[in-house]
Amino acid sequence: MTIDWIAFIAEGIRMATPLVFAALAALICRQAGMFNMGVEGMILCSALGAVIFAHYGGSVWIGLLGGIIIGLATGMVIAFASLTGKADLYLTCIAFNLMATGGTVFVMYLLTGEKSTTSGAFRSYQIPTINIPLIQDIPVLGRIVSGQSLLTYLAVIAVAFMWFFLKRTRVGLRIRAVGENPKAAESVGISVNKIGYISFAICGVLCGLSGAFMSMSWVTFFMKNMVNGRGYIGLSAQNMANGQPVGSALASLLFGFTDALSTTLQNQTNFPVEFLEMLPYLATIFAIIITSVIAINKRRKIEQGMAK
Amino acid sequence: MAEVMRMQDITKIYPNGFVANKDITFAVGEHEIHALVGENGAGKTTLMKILFGMEAPQEGKIFINGKEEKIANPLDAIAKGIGMVHQHFMLVPSLTVAENVTLGAEPMKNGLFDFDGAVKATQEIADKYNFNVDALQKVSDLSVGQMQKVEILKALYKGAKLLILDEPTAVLTPQETEELFEQLFKLRDSGVSIIFISHKLEEVMRICSKVTVLRHGRCMGSMDIAGLNEAAISKLMVGRDVVLKIDKEAPKLGKPVVEIQNVVKINSIGKNVLDNVNFTIHEGEVVGIAGVEGNGQTELSEVLAGLSSFASGDIKLNGQSIKGKTVREIRDQGMAYIAEDRMVEGVAGDMSIKMNIVADRFTKPDFKKGMFMDAKKINDIADQYIKDFEILCDSKDQPVRMLSGGNIQKVVVAREFTSGANFILACQPTRGIDVGTAEMIRKTIVKKSREEGTATLLISADLNEVLECSDRLLVMRKGKIAAAFPKANEVSEETLGEYMLGVKEMTQEEMEGLL
Amino acid sequence: MNKTQKIESMMEVVRILVGLVIAYAVALAILFAISEDPIYIVQQFVLGPFSSPRRIGTIINLAIPFTICGLSMCFMYAVNKFNLVGEGIFMLSACMVTWVSILLAPMNLPSVVMVPVMLIVAMLTGIAVSFIPAIMDRKFNANVVVVSLMLNSVIQSLATWILRYQMRDSSIAYLGSLETPASIQLPKIFGSFRIQSGLFIAIICVVVVAILFYKTAFGWKMRLVGANPRFATAVGLSAVSISFIAQLAGGAFAGIAGATEMMSNYTRFQWTTTTQHGFDGLLVAVLAKKNPVLVPIGALFLAYIRIGADVVNTSGDIPTEFVTVIQGIIILLVAAESFLSGTKNKLIFKAAEKEEKAKEAKAA
Missing domain, CATH: 1.10.3470 (ABC transporter involved in vitamin B12 uptake, BtuC)
Structure with a gap:
């Protein structure tokens, strides 16, 4: 059993891309005080949207735009139900994810007559990969850092942008204020609902990017339930990092590697595939346990007066 | 004097059918500190929320400087020069003073939030009106008095010409109150009109020039303060003379029921919220705890009720330690608990009156018939207590949230007073409820201590209440017992204020024998 | 208060029923829009489940x-x-x-x-x-x-x-x-x-x-x-x-x-x-x-x-997945508190006003 470690690391970074977007999408809602499980379904819808727009528009860029538009639209649906309709956010998201699972198959069937994948009926488009001059020639590093999808580099930029956005812009400040004390924000005339809608819009764009990566980079078609829990994994990643952008990205990277490990082992060993498939989910569960234990111990120590 | 604001024939009915305001007309003039008084639940806060655009009335008009205006949300209100300082502070703790002050009208530079500009603007206004706050400090590090200043700064920064203060002195010490009044005079002189909501009539008499009285959601009239006295206003407010005296005989002390020994509690940010607390409560006495809110009273009650743990020390209830015990075990040891916030810890709003009344005891064997609950017994008990405590309701199966505040509190006390406990932990037992129910609760507390020998700890922000109901009085400050007095009704509010604020502190020797 | 309670519980039932009706209407609309023989398909969807004991x-x-x-x-x-x-x-x-x-x-x-x-x-x-x-x-x-x-x-x-x-x-x-x-x-x-x-x-x-x-x-x-x-x-x-x-x-x-x-x-x-x-x-x-x-x-x-x-799937070749969309709509409508809350509040306001008037009449 030989494993190509360099390819593995490159694969890990690649697999982390949709997770980073998902984590940032969940993060912006969390900063505004909302636990948005709907990212899962939003990404799934965006993935299908990207493929449809690309096929009918005849261009990968129209596809990318389509993914973003669908991400935005689905974000607005959840925002409308929970903010304007005042439905419980958990229930809204569960219901929405349910609709996304069935709805994507339904739409796919109407357009292609297929129920499992669009690969036969739709032309496949791929978001270009970028070779970085100079760096691509460095051994090892070149193979890892260079030649990734455009969206992978965009994910890195998105992390920095999110940090800057929350700290230095007016909307960022208002989002944090709403998340921490909505009544205070409301009392100075900030519309909590409007801030909620803005957060969901940003969340939608990020989900769009995540979905576009899934159906135009990870693979080049849409298939039934292809997101497969990545939205939830992103959600857990930002939860582990307490809603901080950089930490969330690092946690996503960790999960990306688990995902890569699972696929690498599936391709290169004959270990039962079912157990390898469990890896990313088990890793998430363990990560949740570990972060909670750390948080609880820290609090206990302070309360027992040992921190002094 | 020109009118800056007039509310005409305002009617507001809440979704639960409660008529909060009915045909109220209320006007404020230039250079005026105008008192809006009324009992809790008279509709003052609702009326002000309507003026500030936080609630929409079903009927009525609002005029600002003589012009009819629609105020649909706080933003409209702010734009029309109205500022409001809420009873519960509307601040974001993790942000700085400058960020809180400018939030909603942030200074911008190159399309980004201008933090330095915000600090500068905040400091300028603070200096102009002599407010001593640091714009760079985080709000979570401020004292209550300073937080209130930040609240007023917020309104002034946005150009408020009419300032609404909703019970601003409720959380302040007498000395902080003085400071606030000085600042209010300065604001008035510089052209800001002020609506001062309060039920402390002596404060109203001192600083206001006009007063409007509300009662049960209706306006009882607006008049000049000159020529009025407290008794006249209070008569309008409640329709009868306020009875604040509770006649009680001297307590007959029995054995110690609750012994609190060197209790220390540290909160999640490492602060000692209870710092070496020591005192004992005996059979047959009511021990009162006064103090500015946020000085450890809530933590003390949570520790005593078994809702949170403490780091060191010990608490004995009827001779046994409660350390590490569950709420169930502590209740079985003889504790009953009237929680500070009844909707949070006192009742389950969606559940029936019946379930709420037996919530602490239905798990006991005598409420069971085989595997099932003894429905008849539970129904009988519920009917009995609804009658005994005069709970106004349609039936015992009605959800508690449909009742009025006072009747909800009656459900709470019906449960806690009948639990058979010999220690009653009463936290803010009459907050926000009608006078009649408050009187019933206070009298029952005293009666139980005299007739049944119950030990009571009364924690209240209502000074009248602690002074009248308690036998012994303790003052809490910064998590410590700062003072102790043998006879509560002989302590003056001024003396109390000095200990609450920390101008004076008693030594251990002075408190010897009183803890 | 009694009236308020009655209105609340009545509206709760009405809300669920209206939610179901809307979701059902959406289902019918989808079928109508996508099928070639809409009337037959809608009829199949509504009555089909009862067409045989089986x-x-x-x-x-x-x-x-x-x-x-x-x-x-x-x-x-x-x-x-x-x-x-x-x-x-x-x-x-x-x-x-x-x-x-x-x-x-x-x-x-x-x-x-x-x-x-x-x-x-x-x-x-x-x-x-x-x-x-x-x-x-x-x-x-x-x-x-x-x-x-x-x-x-x-x-x-x-x-x-x-x-x-x-x-x-x-x-x-x-x-x-x-x-x-x-x-x-x-x-x-x-x-x-x-x-x-x-x-x-x-x-x-x-x-x-x-x-x-x-x-x-x-x-x-x-x-x-x-x-x-x-x-x-x-x-x-x-x-x-x-x-x-x-x-x-x-x-x-x-x-x-x-x-x-x-x-x-x-x-x-x-x-x-x-x-x-x-x-x-x-x-x-x-x-x-x-x-x-x-x-x-x-x-x-x-x-x-x-x-x-x-x-509908067997008789008109329409995928069953659309039902999950309907299911989601039902959950959303039933869970949305403000759905029909305007109607409820109006009813309560009217009832309260009536009571007020009755009180005033009594007092006078």
Whole structure:
């Protein structure tokens, strides 16, 4: 059993891309005080949207735009139900994810007559990969850092942008204020609902990017339930990092590697595939346990007066 | 004097059918500190929320400087020069003073939030009106008095010409109150009109020039303060003379029921919220705890009720330690608990009156018939207590949230007073409820201590209440017992204020024998 | 106050009904828009489920697992924990029942022994699986929703592994288990309706859960904890352990649901993905407003639309997946507080005003 470690690391970074977007999408809602499980379904819808727009528009860029538009639209649906309709956010998201699972198959069937994948009926488009001059020639590093999808580099930029956005812009400040004390924000005339809608819009764009990566980079078609829990994994990643952008990205990277490990082992060993498939989910569960234990111990120590 | 604001024939009915305001007309003039008084639940806060655009009335008009205006949300209100300082502070703790002050009208530079500009603007206004706050400090590090200043700064920064203060002195010490009044005079002189909501009539008499009285959601009239006295206003407010005296005989002390020994509690940010607390409560006495809110009273009650743990020390209830015990075990040891916030810890709003009344005891064997609950017994008990405590309701199966505040509190006390406990932990037992129910609760507390020998700890922000109901009085400050007095009704509010604020502190020797 | 209460409870029923009607109308609109022969298709969707005794029987048969899953979710929902692990349990318990029954087959035990044993296996499976998110919630305060969804993915792989490596029948062309012994295959009843005898299991479950919720101390505890956990703690109930036990109980019922489905409808275990039953259970519990007595009604309604979709699928080639969209719309409408709240408030305002006037008239 030989494993190509360099390819593995490159694969890990690649697999982390949709997770980073998902984590940032969940993060912006969390900063505004909302636990948005709907990212899962939003990404799934965006993935299908990207493929449809690309096929009918005849261009990968129209596809990318389509993914973003669908991400935005689905974000607005959840925002409308929970903010304007005042439905419980958990229930809204569960219901929405349910609709996304069935709805994507339904739409796919109407357009292609297929129920499992669009690969036969739709032309496949791929978001270009970028070779970085100079760096691509460095051994090892070149193979890892260079030649990734455009969206992978965009994910890195998105992390920095999110940090800057929350700290230095007016909307960022208002989002944090709403998340921490909505009544205070409301009392100075900030519309909590409007801030909620803005957060969901940003969340939608990020989900769009995540979905576009899934159906135009990870693979080049849409298939039934292809997101497969990545939205939830992103959600857990930002939860582990307490809603901080950089930490969330690092946690996503960790999960990306688990995902890569699972696929690498599936391709290169004959270990039962079912157990390898469990890896990313088990890793998430363990990560949740570990972060909670750390948080609880820290609090206990302070309360027992040992921190002094 | 020109009118800056007039509310005409305002009617507001809440979704639960409660008529909060009915045909109220209320006007404020230039250079005026105008008192809006009324009992809790008279509709003052609702009326002000309507003026500030936080609630929409079903009927009525609002005029600002003589012009009819629609105020649909706080933003409209702010734009029309109205500022409001809420009873519960509307601040974001993790942000700085400058960020809180400018939030909603942030200074911008190159399309980004201008933090330095915000600090500068905040400091300028603070200096102009002599407010001593640091714009760079985080709000979570401020004292209550300073937080209130930040609240007023917020309104002034946005150009408020009419300032609404909703019970601003409720959380302040007498000395902080003085400071606030000085600042209010300065604001008035510089052209800001002020609506001062309060039920402390002596404060109203001192600083206001006009007063409007509300009662049960209706306006009882607006008049000049000159020529009025407290008794006249209070008569309008409640329709009868306020009875604040509770006649009680001297307590007959029995054995110690609750012994609190060197209790220390540290909160999640490492602060000692209870710092070496020591005192004992005996059979047959009511021990009162006064103090500015946020000085450890809530933590003390949570520790005593078994809702949170403490780091060191010990608490004995009827001779046994409660350390590490569950709420169930502590209740079985003889504790009953009237929680500070009844909707949070006192009742389950969606559940029936019946379930709420037996919530602490239905798990006991005598409420069971085989595997099932003894429905008849539970129904009988519920009917009995609804009658005994005069709970106004349609039936015992009605959800508690449909009742009025006072009747909800009656459900709470019906449960806690009948639990058979010999220690009653009463936290803010009459907050926000009608006078009649408050009187019933206070009298029952005293009666139980005299007739049944119950030990009571009364924690209240209502000074009248602690002074009248308690036998012994303790003052809490910064998590410590700062003072102790043998006879509560002989302590003056001024003396109390000095200990609450920390101008004076008693030594251990002075408190010897009183803890 | 009395009037307000009446208006509130009346509007609650109206809201659910209007929600159902709207969702149903959306379903009809979708069918109308996409099919070539809309009138025939809509007619099939609405009336098709009642067109033969067999189909009516199928509605009831489908409602059986929905009912039991709905009861399972009532437990989770009652203590406000959206523990969605029922989805995985349903699959795993069917898998475990098959496996254990195959292992026990050589002993040739009669049905009266085998069926109860299978139900116990299913309940234990449910409790064991539900234990994981429940204990993580209790000990580490971990988010139950995320953990249970992750766990569902793990379970799906686990059940598939058991099927592939532990009980696969290599003599058949597709991936399926060995046949289960006849002693656990439940018979059909009521002649041409072909209703499953699992119906009795569902009825017993409804009765047991209803009694548990409304007549026992544990049911009261759960409802108090769900209504206000801090209050429940303050009066001496252990909110954490009650919601923990409620989640285990919910898991047990999800297990029963999976076992009943397996024993009624299949002779081989052949699922490689989860079956949506857990989420269907959530819909049913939401429709029933966590009241176990109303659960069968919600389940029958869901089964009716599902069969309608099946009929349409066979007669008009329209994929059944559109029903999940309808299901989502129903949950959203029923859960949305402000849906029709304007109407409710107007009614209350009118009632209050009337009362006020009456009072004033009296005073005058």
